[in-house]
Amino acid sequence: MLRYFTRNHILIGGFGCLLVFCGILYVHHGPSISSFCFCPGNDRRRIEHNKMTAGLCQDNGNWMIGELEMETGVKYAQPSTTIGRTDVNSVTNWNAPLVWEGTFDPVVIDAIYKRMDPRVAVVLFAVGKYTRFLKGFLESAEKYFLVDFRVTYYIFTDNKGDVPAIALAEGRNISIITVPSAKRWQEVVLGRMKWATVTIDKRIRNEADYLYMMDIDSVFHNRVGAESFSRLSAVLHRGYRNSKRTGFPYERRPASKAFIPMDEGDYYYTAAIWCGYLEDMYKLVKYCYTQSEEDAKNNIEAVWQEESHLNRYLVYNKPTKVLSAEYLWSDYDTVPAEIKVVRISQVIKNYKEVRPNGGH
């Protein structure tokens, strides 16, 4: 019998089976994630993960937090309906989580999110003398930041040679992008929005699902993990966490695109760490870039550069998660009782010495 099956028969038969299989997948999962695809840039872990989920993967830009599944047998403390943090607010008035130590269980979070296995990009600028902060940032990030997740650090610098060689865990990479030097620090902080927009368009979009924008003058001291994931997550600025909204350093000049009136606004967010789905972050990074370009045309620069534009956007486009100041503290400040864990802290730096045009 067998000899009647030519190679062509086998090929046609095999192809037929594949079509039927794809058809079943399509009916099961609907058109949004229906393509039976090879995901470029995926490593072994993703391939194994795909096997678990019937070979499906999501198109670039479509990654999102999926089913909150976990395997059986994970051991963790039982959550309470009445006991939790009472000294802080852990939900916003638009019903988004406000994350503090004690509002999540890392065992549960990891059991859920490691299965989703997003490709994470971190955009970092180290221009001029700021390359000196790379070592402390990267070494501590390898210890505490999204351990066991896939992470690519995109380092934008004017001095490739000063990027230190750091031992990275499996699934983690460094990509260096050359940018011009600057005469004013304001140029760098605003330039981040331009260069990030251009580079997301050119390549990051094809390489990542989730994006963090972060200052480089920071060191990780404790876990920063998947509890920070959401469509768009912003971090409370430690300096204004208890201020009245009239005291927030929002841009108050109506001539600027970042203008926020005195009687509006929720929180003051730092621009030194923010994160979200790749396309949501792209939209916001591009917004900061184009709004600051508009301001420049009108000869105005927002009081806190991109941070002012970021804050304006977030008043009218609420973040889906707010992270407490645990996620960015500062070595300058004593730690108050409500901060049980400092996760990241800005290092002390001599502004005058480190910035090309000195000063604040």
Ligand SMILES: CC(=O)N[C@H]1[C@@H](OP(=O)(O)OP(=O)(O)OC[C@H]2O[C@@H](n3ccc(=O)[nH]c3=O)[C@H](O)[C@@H]2O)O[C@H](CO)[C@H](O)[C@@H]1O
């Ligand atoms: C805690 C906090 O809210 N930080 C914000 C605050 O700054 P900081 O005073 O912390 O600003 P900064 O000096 O750290 O500058 C922001 C970042 O830009 C990069 N950089 C800056 C200058 C330079 O010469 N080379 C270079 O690489 C570097 O990644 C640095 O971390 O205000 C800045 C804008 O005014 C940004 O909004 C920061 O996110």
Ligand SMILES: [Mn+2]
């Ligand atoms: Mn900083």
